[in-house]
Amino acid sequence: MDSDRDPEKNLSAYIDRNHALSLTCVHEQVAKADCECPLYFISNIIRGKYMRKNLKKLFSYYKPYMGIFVADMFFAFGAAAVSLVIPLVVRYITSEVVYWGSSQALHTIVQLGVFMLVLIAAQCYCNYFISNYGHVMGARIEYDMRAEIFSHYQKLSFRFYDDQKVGQLMSRITSDLFDITELLHHGPENIVISLIRIIGAFVIMINISPRLTLAAFALVPFMLVYAYVFNKKMKRAFRMNRVKIADINSQIEDNLSGIRVVKSFANEEIENEKFKKGNDGFLDAKKNSYRYMGGYNAGLTAFTTAITVVVMLSGGVMIARGKGNITDLITFLLYINVFTEPIKTLIDFTEQFQNGYSGFERFMEMISVIPDIKDAPDAQPMQExxxxxxxxxxxxxxADSDQMVLNHVNLDVPAGEYVALVGSSGAGKTTLCSLIPRFYDVTGGTIRVDGQDIRNIKLSDLRNHIGIVQQDVYLFAGTILENIRYGKPDASREEVIRAAKEANAHEFIMNFPDGYDTDIGQRGVKLSGGQKQRLSIARVFLKNPPILIFDEATSALDNESEKVVQESLEILAKGRTTFVIAHRLSTIRNAQRILVLTENGIEESGTHAELLAKGGIYQKLCEMSNLS
Incomplete structure (x- = not known):
């Protein structure tokens, strides 16, 4: 068979490319595949393979807490056992004890009453342990999983984040994990308790009266079929819920991050309408899932009532015909709740499983994304x-385009040289600089630092020796001190202050009542653009790297702020290899070398005066900027 027509090869390749396909996506791919083989059968094989793999991974999170897990199962067993014993004690009292002499019967009933109180106390403690320590176990597992996925987020490259929405990523680390750990905590104990109660009740009841047992369990198969039908529908509904809530989270995050833009354009109503569409979609998905849940609950209640009625009628007929007694009927009525309640629990577990497992699929999709930029096995540290x-x-x-941004670029920059990059938007200036710290990997050729291929250098070492000052400064919520210290987490307060002075930031910082301990708000909203930029420069001063990249660091500032920031940048650049991406050509006229980038690569190279003398692209750019 031609490989292009081989569905198994196509499907396997599809999975390998995406690393972590959800099962839904597998089925969609199968449905779209163009071949003549039984694709549904193949998809089920792959589905089973990945589900087994996922479940194995899911259960591995119990390993550090196996002691608590075993204790949780033990107390679950105890709680279930108590519920089976009490109806037997009641049957013994009603069938035997009440017919004894009054004094002996009273004494025995009191003893049995004390015994049942002890059982109730034991059951109470069992349930307490399950609810308390079992939930703590679930919280610890959630803690581990959250740490794992957050750590994994830190390993993923710019290429990954280019295609992601922050709200979607947040959803996987919050609501998804809660549902997963609820499944990991309640799932096993619910199964253990339910199976013990159902099987135990069945064994006890069949030994009392096989006919009444048959009557009591006659409707159970129909109940299970009913649950199975709804189970398939609920899985689709719950997965859609997750997609919709992730979309809403993404939209909320986008709105709140850009709230100042929204207000500046007075577009609150437009945002409300955009949110309403997403919210309506979520509501529709919820309505759909609640319709199935309503069918679940209504049907379950009807089945439970019907079982009670069937047992009552069957028991009445048997008593009337002299083939049964009232004691057995009372016992069976008590056991109806014992085995119908766990059936309800198992049915509810299907909902919990759909929530938890669909969340875990999404978790695994993310965890299984292989970082495309990572240390080579033989990566070396950087020395001097x-x-x-x-x-x-x-x-x-x-990755999503075949169009070359950079094409066969050759460039040598000696240590300590100040190089400026100019050119039209989209010429590749930022891309070229982003390749140096390996925010992206080259698709062809080699970049070397001190003669060493950067792909053979440890990523942390490479990036620790590169300082970046960007146009869009990102400051974290917290104090000025904490934000500057981000450049060197173990720096002393004196080192931070020295870096701020070098960045011309100390004076404005001390004008705040709390000085370096001033809280700057979310993303530094309490600071001006120039102040934020000087803090970002102070971070780099503190880092003290030998290589610098300035990505249009002054283009968004007013003239006064630009002058102060430019002075800070010039001080910072002394003695360091510096790349400056320039929007305002006035800021780079003193550069040792200016490179003019176009879609064809580096078109011109030289000093400001040399390039003006050539009368080429740079001269035209200067004329457009009124710079001579």
């Missing part, structure tokens, strides 16, 4: 970095 950088026949294009 000078800052010589060379691009050797470097090409690059983004």
């Amino acid at each position: 970095v000078k800052g010589n950088i060379s691009f050797e026949n470097v090409s690059f294009h983004y």
Whole structure:
């Protein structure tokens, strides 16, 4: 068979490319595949394979807490056993004890009453242990999983985040994990308690009266079929719920992050309408799932009542015909709740399983994404970095596009040189600089630092020796001190202050009542653009790297702020290998070398004066900027 027509090969390749397909996506791919083989059978094989793999991974989270888990199961067994014993004691009292002499019967009933109180106390403690320590176990598992996925987020590259929504990623680390751990905590104990009660009740009842047992369990198969039918529908509904709530989270995060833009354009109503569409979609998905849940609950209640009625009628007929007695009927009526309640629990477990497992599928989809930029097995640390950088026949294009952003670029930058990059938007200036710290990997060629291929250098070492000042400064919620110290987490307060002085930031910082302990708000909203930029420069001063990248660091500032920030940048750049992406050409006229980038690569190279003398692209850019 031609490989292009081989569904199994196509499907396997599809899974390998995506690393972590959800089962829903597998079925969608199968449905779309163009071949003549029984694809549904193949999809089920793959579905089973991945489900087994996922469940094995899911159960592995119990391993550190196996002691608590075993204790939880033990007390679950105890709670179930008590519920089976009490109806037997009641049957013994009603069938035997009440017919004894009054004094002996009274004495025995009191003893049995004390015994049942002890059983109730034991059951109470069992339920307490399950609810308390079992939930703590679930919380610890949730803690471990949250730490795992957050750590994994830190390993993923810019390429991954280019295609993601923050709200979607947040959903996987919050609501998904809660449902997963609820399943991991309640799932096993619910199954243990339910099976013990159902099987135990069945064994006890069949030994008392096989006919009444048959009557009591006659409707159970229909109940299970009913549950199975709704189970398939609920799985689809719950998965859609997750997609919708993740969309809403993403939309809320987007709105709140850009709330100042929203208000500046007075577009609150537009945002409300956008949110209403997403919220309506979520409500429709919820309505759909609640319709199935309503059918579950209504049907279950009807079955439970019907079982009671069947037992009552069957028992009445048997008593009337002299083939039964009232004691057995009372016992059976007590046991109806004992085995119908766990049936309800098992049915509810299907809902819990759908919630938890669909969340775990999404969790595994994310965990299984392989970072495309990581340390090579033989990656080496950097020793005594000078800052010589060379691009050797470097090409690059983004994963979702075949169009080259950089094409066969060759460039040598000696240590300590100040290089400026200019050119039209989209020429690849930011991309070229993003390749140096390996935010993206080259698709062709090699970049070397001090003669060493950066792909053979430990990522942490490489990035620790590169300082970046961007146009869009990101400051974290917290104090000024904490934000500057981000450049060197173990820096002393004196080192932070020295870095702030070098960045021309100390004066404005001390004008705040709390100085370096001033809380700057979310993303530094309490600071001006120039102040935020100087804090970002102070971070780099504190880091003290030999290689610098300034990505249009002053283009969004007013003239006064630009002058102060530019002065800070010039001080910072002394003695370091520096790349400056320039929007305002006035800021780079003193650069040792200016590179003019176009879609064809580096078109021109030289000093400001040399490039003006050539009368080429740079001269035209200067004329457009009224710079000579």
